[in-house]
Amino acid sequence: MQHFELHTYPYSFRIRTNSNVLHRRLTQLYPAEILTSVQPESFIDFAVDCHRRWNGWQRPYNFRLGAEHFRMADDHDLLPCFEWGMNWCIANFQSYYLCIHAGVLEKNGVCLIMPAPPGSGKSTLCALLMLAGWRLLSDEHCLIDPVTGNIEPCLRPISLKNNSIPVINRIFGTNTVLGVSENTFKGTVGYLPPSLSSWQRRTEQAKPCYVIFPKYQPQSSELMVARLPQTQVFMHLAVNSFNYQTMAAKGFAVMSGLVHQVEGLQLEYHHNHQVLAFLDSLP
Amino acid sequence: MTRLPMLLQVLSHSREFCTHATAADWSALIQHARAAGLLATVYQQLAAEQLLSQVPLQVQKHLLSGQHYADKQKHSLVTELLTLESVFTHAPYPCVLLKGAAYRCAGFGYARGRLFSDVDLLVPQQYLDDASRRLAAFGYVDGEMNDYDRAYYLRWSHQLPPKYNLRTGASLDLHHHIYPVVSAERLKIQPFFELSIALEGSILRTPPPSLMFVHACVHLFYQEESHKLQKDLIDLWMLFMELQSGQANLLQMAQQIGAEKAVSYGLLMLERIFAIELTAETKSWLAVQAGHPRLVIWLLETLLQPEHKWHSLAYLGWFLRGHLLKMGPATLTYHLIAKSWFQFKHKKRLAKTQQQRDLDDRPADAPAQKK
Numbered sequence A: 001m002q003h004f005e006l007h008t009y010p011y012s013f014r015i016r017t018n019s020n021v022l023h024r025r026l027t028q029l030y031p032a033e034i035l036t037s038v039q040p041e042s043f044i045d046f047a048v049d050c051h052r053r054w055n056g057w058q059r060p061y062n063f064r065l066g067a068e069h070f071r072m073a074d075d076h077d078l079l080p081c082f083e084w085g086m087n088w089c090i091a092n093f094q095s096y097y098l099c100i101h102a103g104v105l106e107k108n109g110v111c112l113i114m115p116a117p118p119g120s121g122k123s124t125l126c127a128l129l130m131l132a133g134w135r136l137l138s139d140e141h142c143l144i145d146p147v148t149g150n151i152e153p154c155l156r157p158i159s160l161k162n163n164s165i166p167v168i169n170r171i172f173g174t175n176t177v178l179g180v181s182e183n184t185f186k187g188t189v190g191y192l193p194p195s196l197s198s199w200q201r202r203t204e205q206a207k208p209c210y211v212i213f214p215k216y217q218p219q220s221s222e223l224m225v226a227r228l229p230q231t232q233v234f235m236h237l238a239v240n241s242f243n244y245q246t247m248a249a250k251g252f253a254v255m256s257g258l259v260h261q262v263e264g265l266q267l268e269y270h271h272n273h274q275v276l277a278f279l280d281s282l283p
Numbered sequence B: 001m002t003r004l005p006m007l008l009q010v011l012s013h014s015r016e017f018c019t020h021a022t023a024a025d026w027s028a029l030i031q032h033a034r035a036a037g038l039l040a041t042v043y044q045q046l047a048a049e050q051l052l053s054q055v056p057l058q059v060q061k062h063l064l065s066g067q068h069y070a071d072k073q074k075h076s077l078v079t080e081l082l083t084l085e086s087v088f089t090h091a092p093y094p095c096v097l098l099k100g101a102a103y104r105c106a107g108f109g110y111a112r113g114r115l116f117s118d119v120d121l122l123v124p125q126q127y128l129d130d131a132s133r134r135l136a137a138f139g140y141v142d143g144e145m146n147d148y149d150r151a152y153y154l155r156w157s158h159q160l161p162p163k164y165n166l167r168t169g170a171s172l173d174l175h176h177h178i179y180p181v182v183s184a185e186r187l188k189i190q191p192f193f194e195l196s197i198a199l200e201g202s203i204l205r206t207p208p209p210s211l212m213f214v215h216a217c218v219h220l221f222y223q224e225e226s227h228k229l230q231k232d233l234i235d236l237w238m239l240f241m242e243l244q245s246g247q248a249n250l251l252q253m254a255q256q257i258g259a260e261k262a263v264s265y266g267l268l269m270l271e272r273i274f275a276i277e278l279t280a281e282t283k284s285w286l287a288v289q290a291g292h293p294r295l296v297i298w299l300l301e302t303l304l305q306p307e308h309k310w311h312s313l314a315y316l317g318w319f320l321r322g323h324l325l326k327m328g329p330a331t332l333t334y335h336l337i338a339k340s341w342f343q344f345k346h347k348k349r350l351a352k353t354q355q356q357r358d359l360d361d362r363p364a365d366a367p368a369q370k371k
Helices: A022-031 A078-091 A122-131 A165-170 A196-200 A230-239 A246-259 A274-282 B006-012 B015-018 B022-037 B039-048 B057-087 B099-105 B111-114 B123-139 B145-154 B190-194 B209-221 B229-242 B246-259 B258-272 B282-289 B293-303 B311-327 B329-361 B368-369
Strands: A002-006 A013-017 A048-052 A061-065 A066-075 A098-109 A108-113 A133-139 A141-144 A158-161 A178-184 A189-192 A210-216 A226-227 A264-271 B094-096 B118-122 B140-142 B163-165 B173-177 B202-205
Touching: A013 A022, A013 A078, A013 A098, A022 A066, A022 A178, A022 B190, A048 A078, A048 B311, A066 A078, A066 B123, A078 A098, A078 A141, A078 A178, A078 A189, A098 A122, A098 A246, A122 A133, A122 A158, A122 A274, A122 B123, A133 A141, A133 A196, A133 B094, A158 A165, A158 B202, A165 B246, A178 B006, A196 A264, A210 A230, A210 B246, A210 B329, A226 A230, A230 A246, A230 B039, A246 B057, A264 A274, B006 B039, B006 B258, B006 B329, B022 B039, B022 B229, B039 B057, B039 B111, B057 B111, B057 B118, B057 B123, B057 B202, B094 B099, B099 B118, B099 B202, B111 B229, B123 B140, B145 B209, B145 B329, B163 B173, B173 B202, B190 B229, B190 B246, B209 B229, B209 B258, B229 B258, B246 B258, B246 B282, B258 B282, B258 B293, B282 B293, B293 B311, B311 B329
Parallel strands: A013 A048, A108 A210, A210 A264, B094 B202, B118 B173
Antiparallel strands: A002 A013, A048 A061, A061 A066, A098 A108, A098 A133, A098 A141, A158 A189, A178 A189, A226 A264, B094 B118, B140 B163
């Protein structure tokens, strides 16, 4: 049985697993100050288990938080299941922060929220922006601090799927995307670790400025930008939130506060570089 | 008892716990409370004792998350109760809420943090069919269950097979008694109907606090399960503090129901763990009660300490004792054999289908699915 800890911000995990490869694979993705041995005197938010259970004998790893079962995994898809498991903990078991399923990036004080359904290319765009010098706050969880109204970073490696892996590797060199697992039920999954500056500033909140809804347009080659009314931005964000309903009145208050301080833009694009150039030009 | 489990410690000795807790203690507390569904209970207790300022912010975040969830459950409960209001309009018999829903409706402060998994409703046995028909008309149907379990509920138990609301998914247990009718204990149910109090402007009723306490004692000490003992003890303690009619009235109620043994165990246990104050009259009453207080206390306290060397023995003892009380030896032997057979078949099937269920339940990853 292996024990170790992942001190990601703002939540820390303690992991107990009978896999002797999980820790090694995680060292590719997390720096040593985050992926540590057990430190008995540190506060742990989520103590998770990743080993076989009596009634799960067909597959060797069962991701669990307390008595709650998340999913079973084999050696070949253990890393993605583990990463999804951590996402599941944050999405389901915390409602201190209003949590929106969205990527968050920041450059020179301009902070973008990119909500999008899975498979829409959100992660690829996040990766391209980060590699172009934007600071990544999160690729998955946009956490709104209910006190400051700012975005709390929730920094972890960007999860890339299928075609986006060769796209990134082609532009930035092979082995940019690490920990690639094939034949998971989402296809091939790999991870792009955050840039050094993103890691260094992983506890620094950012003030949200724009909510960007990117949409790939196969025909037109012009970049189309449309401003969205606040009500639409509100609804899009609420639908993409994990805990808006659980937070009830407080969720509404935090969401209203957020929508009042951002501008919503829909981008229809044909080439990635159009988006990058446009976002760089935002005041 | 050598060392209280952490959850009971933080509730019974809040100030001491908050002053001395290390980061490791706080971590363990959050994990235990989350697993037991008691984050919000801890939050309410620390707030009531004005100790939240001593709780590290990172810990508060989790307690508050638990409170948000409990608040959301309250909204669902209100929706469900409004439906029941229509279901039982002009019903010519008393409809009495039990347990969590009753604690909430009675306005008990601590119930603000208490989670519950279903609504428990008690009606007189001769009106069970009418109540079932009314519920069915509003979309409450029986859940999936094998024939043996269904027969078990109908023949021996104190409730019908659990129902759920097709529209909202909420579950509802329709009771005609608080304890299996097959049991030799022969508890009386009539006082629950006669003494229940109508909620203002509602068809629904709640038992007086003293009867809630008696029911909680029966639930705790006549059960065979042991995974919710901490929550049950906390319920008991919180209910004790809501008793306004005094201990003499409580003892009288215990007698009326015929649950003196359970109530005496309950009071003894609360005195040991939460140091409640018992009157001289109660103490002399306790001294003459039948039952096996020393054995029951040993079982319970051993079960509360998972590291105890006799834990497994206590587990088995508690399991057999609970079942024997519910059924008597002949019925129990039959039930254990039949149940083991069905469980064996069920688990074999479960093991085969668990992997498929993972895929069926979560075609995309769970966070995305949750929307």
